[in-house]
Amino acid sequence: MKLTQEEQDMLDGRYGKATKKSMEILTTLGEIFDAECMVDVHGVQIAGVSYDNLGEAGLDFLSEMSEDGRVRVLTTLNPAGMDRENWQALGIDREFAKNQNRAIDAFAKMGIITTCSCTPYLIGNAPHYGQHIAWAESSAVCYSNSVIGARTNREGGPSALAAALIGKTPKYGYHLDENRHAQVLFKINAPVKGTDEFGVLGKIIGDKLVKLGKKIPYITGIPSATVEELKSFCASVATYGGTALFHMEEITPEYNKYPKPSNIVFEINQDDLDKTRAELTDDDIEIDFVSIGCPHASIHEIAKIANLLRGKTVKKEFWITTARPTKKIADEVGYSKIIEDAGAKFAADTCCVVAPIKERFKGIMVDSAKACYYGRAKNKFKVKIGSIEACVEEAIK
């Protein structure tokens, strides 16, 4: 890989220990994936923030890097293991909270904006079309590549941190035009509406791509989609298919930039949607937990929940997971009061995937196919998928 003089100096340790370590990570990845050079990134989003995932090992590494490491570009964090203000009300123990704050303090010391969200594009860490970035959260990677048309690989925690401390990433993979071509065509022959249904569609396409050993789908037959529907779709197709980029006809910006695939074609019909929806609901589920906001709820979704909950009382534990800046808008507008008066809780900075809630509930109802996957695999819950309206209905039943 060709390095500039400055990059070589960073690698040689002339800019300090953390910079040297970061350059070692980036240049090694560049060599492995045959990058010709580094490319400037305009923003970074770091995963591996929850202490539940990091553990003492990750925390040790962050502490060491924070001794002399300082970010060179705008950087935000993925969700943490708890709401940083309201953790006690959400049943998080004091020891966990202490360790979680140690991790966030290490990130803060490096100059990272410690807003913890899987939807950086909704809270000001937002690239424009064609910009190079280094993001780690898989749903956000998929959203930025596909819906915005920015360019990022799926970074891990350390490689995203390295990109933040250098302000660059090796130029390979999704940073290059030749790797952004769709490989499989999916024709959707049924109406798809709502965050839950877009999640169901994401699972169908994701599962199929894994079977085929392919990564990039081209999707036709979706006449329109909201930001919220696309964010749900991204989370699902990334979870089930490892997909970091898709093209959707007339919807995503690069849909006609590359050739439309014609040799591998699949049709998705109403019965496929019905069958997969049924797979995302366990038999004999006893629901004692409802959670909306995977990926983090937008202000639009919070408004909808407030309208549905106005004057009602929830009978089950009900979390709305969102970014703190979005929660602050909800506070200002008055949505938060309506929601909290109904007995539902905000869990800002965190989510039901990364919070330490394994086996705390029996059954979870969500509007997210991604949350179904982690509810089962990580937290050992039974799961049910439904629309936001159906989730609220369940919570007040």
Added chain:
Amino acid sequence: MKLEGRKIYKGTAEAEAIVTKDAISFYGGVDPDTGKVVEVGHELEGESITGKVLVFPTGKGSTVGSYTMYRMKKNNMAPAAIVNKQIDTIVAVGCIISEIPCVDKIDTTNIKTGQRLIVNGSEGTIEIID
């Protein structure tokens, strides 16, 4: 016998090989406090990888695995070196942050458990010395 591969992380180590045909997930698959493989059904389940040259085809699993490797190093439980057929990003990053010599592009079926190896991560070579 000397085998030529690709350098992933610098440094040299001489130790006994422990070889598996299975991929390894450090996160959840290896206990960083005991150095033992704990993945149920793994070919190396119950075996210690501490201080050995760990030879396996490739990594798998969560990216948190890089941090598990770092923790093993801090606990003095890490392997002495790593040899892969094809490196993945989790193990590569794990070796860099933990400073474990690492070489890939090696036909790992040429190596048997118990053989002594010299791994030269700076040159990208390994030598089987018995």
